[in-house]
Amino acid sequence: MARVDLDGRAIAPMTICMIGAGGFIGSHLCEKLMAETPHKVLALDVYNDKIRHLLEPESLPWAGRIQFHRINIKHDSRLEGLIKMADLTINLAAICTPADYNTRPLDTIYSNFIDALPVVKYCSENNKRLIHFSTCEVYGKTIGSFLPKDSPLRQDPAYFVLKEDASPCIFGPIEKQRWSYACAKQLIERLIYAEGAENALEFTIVRPFNWIGPRMDFIPGIDGPSEGVPRVLACFSNALLRREQLKLVDGGQSQRTFIYIKDAIEAVLLMIENPERANGHIFNVGNPNNEVTVRQLAEMMTQIYSKVSGEAALDVPTVDVSSKEFYGEGYDDSDKRIPDMTIINRQLGWDPKTSLWDLLEATLTYQHKTYAEAIKKAMSRPVAS
Ligand code: NAD
Numbered sequence: 001m002a003r004v005d006l007d008g009r010a011i012a013p014m015t016i017c018m019i020g021a022g023g024f025i026g027s028h029l030c031e032k033l034m035a036e037t038p039h040k041v042l043a044l045d046v047y048n049d050k051i052r053h054l055l056e057p058e059s060l061p062w063a064g065r066i067q068f069h070r071i072n073i074k075h076d077s078r079l080e081g082l083i084k085m086a087d088l089t090i091n092l093a094a095i096c097t098p099a100d101y102n103t104r105p106l107d108t109i110y111s112n113f114i115d116a117l118p119v120v121k122y123c124s125e126n127n128k129r130l131i132h133f134s135t136c137e138v139y140g141k142t143i144g145s146f147l148p149k150d151s152p153l154r155q156d157p158a159y160f161v162l163k164e165d166a167s168p169c170i171f172g173p174i175e176k177q178r179w180s181y182a183c184a185k186q187l188i189e190r191l192i193y194a195e196g197a198e199n200a201l202e203f204t205i206v207r208p209f210n211w212i213g214p215r216m217d218f219i220p221g222i223d224g225p226s227e228g229v230p231r232v233l234a235c236f237s238n239a240l241l242r243r244e245q246l247k248l249v250d251g252g253q254s255q256r257t258f259i260y261i262k263d264a265i266e267a268v269l270l271m272i273e274n275p276e277r278a279n280g281h282i283f284n285v286g287n288p289n290n291e292v293t294v295r296q297l298a299e300m301m302t303q304i305y306s307k308v309s310g311e312a313a314l315d316v317p318t319v320d321v322s323s324k325e326f327y328g329e330g331y332d333d334s335d336k337r338i339p340d341m342t343i344i345n346r347q348l349g350w351d352p353k354t355s356l357w358d359l360l361e362a363t364l365t366y367q368h369k370t371y372a373e374a375i376k377k378a379m380s381r382p383v384a385s
């Protein structure tokens with residue numbers, strides 16, 4: 001049966017130039033596009049480990065519909081040609097791990113703003129549609145975080161729910177280099193919006209709110225640098241796998257809403273296949289029902305990991321660390337992130353489905369299966385003296 005869009009029209013097969021296709025989100029998006037659609041993907045990245053299962057062997061049912069191009073978009077003249085070959089460009093490429101924002105602020109700003117500029121320019125000049133990945137971090141801190149601790153207004157959603165078309169973007173001082181990422185993402189959003197307004201660029205901007213699931217980041221010392229600091233899911237998974245305490249930065253009081261990657265990818269597919277409903281919009285993509293403090297997340301992950309691994313949890317599973325100790329000078333944090341879902345719900349009829357418990361259970365089952373043996377081996381190796 002022909003696949004139809006939300007307005008009942010047949011969806012024509014398209015070619016998608018996906019930049020950053022080898023990352024966490026890209027790998028899930030490629031998987032979905034190969035398994036459920038007839039679209040072709042030109043997959044650009046410097047790595048392809050996370051999509052190798054889609055590229056090999058040649059006998060895969062989608063062989064010929066996905067093509068990997070090992071390209072660093074910072075300096076590769078093939079970029080414009082590939083964008084021209086496609087109907088749609090999706091840009092996922094970025095440095096997007098908080099440990100880098102204050103320690104590698106220049107790389108962070110270049111990656112999230114300067115390197116994204118030619119992509120926007122080539123799309124605009126060649127009349128190609130662009131879906132650009134920004135971040136929920138462009139909202140920065142909530143208005144409520146500036147109220148006195150005991151103010152009853154802190155309970156009022158008007159002071160914390162984040163709305164695409166109404167909320168301000170509130171960053172800390174320049175010396176708090178944490179905000180280098182959010183600021184670069186905000187400026188590229190403004191540039192894309194201006195290209196839409198002045199040059200009729202067809203664009204959609206996605207603001208992911210803590211998408212998590214299998215293949216996110218890396219486990220230090222196993223498939224990433226042993227000194228590397230990934231995002232919280234991988235940090236906590238690593239500690240659980242090694243039977244170490246989970247580190248709570250500044251008491252783990254910050255709040256986040258986590259969404260299962262598979263729910264979020266459904267939203268992206270709707271954007272891809274419903275351009276008339278998605279163009280010109282900025283979309284929050286998150287799960288407002290899955291809010292926890294980082295401390296609660298640690299407790300939940302400890303409980304679930306014990307269930308899926310069959311290993312008893314440590315007596316004291318968490319330890320407090322200061323942000324200066326953990327991330328170094330210049331770290332700062334978003335206090336609370338609840339996405340308003342009105343716009344995506346109205347335009348695309350999309351809602352997230354998976355509860356935090358279920359998504360952590362699926363993800364930690366994957367982490368255990370994928371890494372437990374490798375960690376045991378690595379830990380039993382004698383340390384070089
Ligand atoms: P990721 O790090 O797994 O993926 C990014 C990919 O881009 C990597 O594979 C990397 O190799 C590639 N890349 C970076 N620079 C490149 C370059 N110069 N040339 C070619 N490839 C390059 O991260 P992700 O979680 O998949 O995030 C994708 C996008 O979504 C990013 O723009 C990020 O800022 C945004 N985002 C993600 C989340 C989330 O919850 N995962 C939250 C907010 C924003």
Ligand code: UDP
Binds near residue numbers: 097230231233333
């Ligand atoms: N965090 C933590 N321990 C860790 C890693 C992260 O307490 O081992 C905290 C971090 O300070 C932040 C939250 O967890 O408050 C989420 O961090 P993440 O790196 O996933 O990215 P963010 O949501 O801040 O973009």
